[in-house]
Amino acid sequence: MTTDLGRPRNRQIDDAVLAATAELIGEVPYAELSVGAIAQRAGTxxxxxxxxxxxxxxxVHEAVFPIxxxxxxxxxxxxxxxxxxxxRRVAAILAPARAALPGLIGEMAADPTLHAALLERFGDVITRGLGDFLSDAVARGEVRPDVSADELAEAVAGITLVSLLTRxxxxDDDWLDRAATLMMRGIST
Structure with missing residues (x-):
């Protein structure tokens, strides 16, 4: 039997900090965002x-990329x-995160261990959830068996990210339809 020491973590503080971070990243550039300002805004x-x-x-990663x-x-x-x-969902997640992306990408490029840790947050979604989704689609004969979950995730995130950065x-809905059609042509049997 194990006993947890200390006070239990207060989820209200977590939520307030994440909300404050998401708000502030829309107001100040990533490089100017400080943990002190986040703490003050969150009341902690x-x-x-x-x-x-x-x-x-x-x-910042957790605040702008919620699971x-x-x-x-x-x-x-x-x-x-x-x-x-x-x-559509990737666009909805990335659009508010757009202000933080340059800073996050720069920090991840400079620190491979950080990059791995941040990607691990999405590991279950990509490897298990999307992998199961693709396996089912392959079994129905809708998707080529050589399409991997990682590749599909990269394609969806990549096209969406570039669109947000350049546009x-x-x-809009027309772009979503065109992007989905492009994806479908790339993975279909």
Whole structure:
């Protein structure tokens, strides 16, 4: 039997810190964002934040890329609909994160261990959820068996990220339809 020492973690502090981070990243450039400003906005302290997140980049990553309903694999009833919904959800996640992306990418490029740790947050979604999704689609004869979950995730995230960076606005329905069609052509049997 193990006993946890100390006070249990207060989820309200976690939520306030994540919300404050997401708000501030939309107001100030990533390089100017400080843990002190986040703590002040969240109504907590810097030590409370550092007990939960090892660095600013870890905190920002979690705040701008939440894992939840938006990262669940969709089930619209058709492969084309599912792919379109994946692209829409990725755009919905990346659009507010756009201000943080240059800073996050720079920090991940400079520290391979950080990169691995941050990608691990999405590992279950990509490897298990998307892998199962693709296996089912292969079994139905809709997707080529050589398509991997990692490749599909990279393609969806890549096309969406480039669109957000070059267009400066969230993709519209016409763009979502074209992107989903492009994905479908790339993975279909």
């Amino acid at each position: 302290s810097k030590p409370a934040i550092y007990r939960r997140w090892p660095s600013k980049v870890h905190l 939840g309903e938006a990262t669940r694999i969709p089930s619209t009833g058709s492969l084309a609909g599912d792919i379109r919904e994946m692209v 400066g606005a969230a993709p």
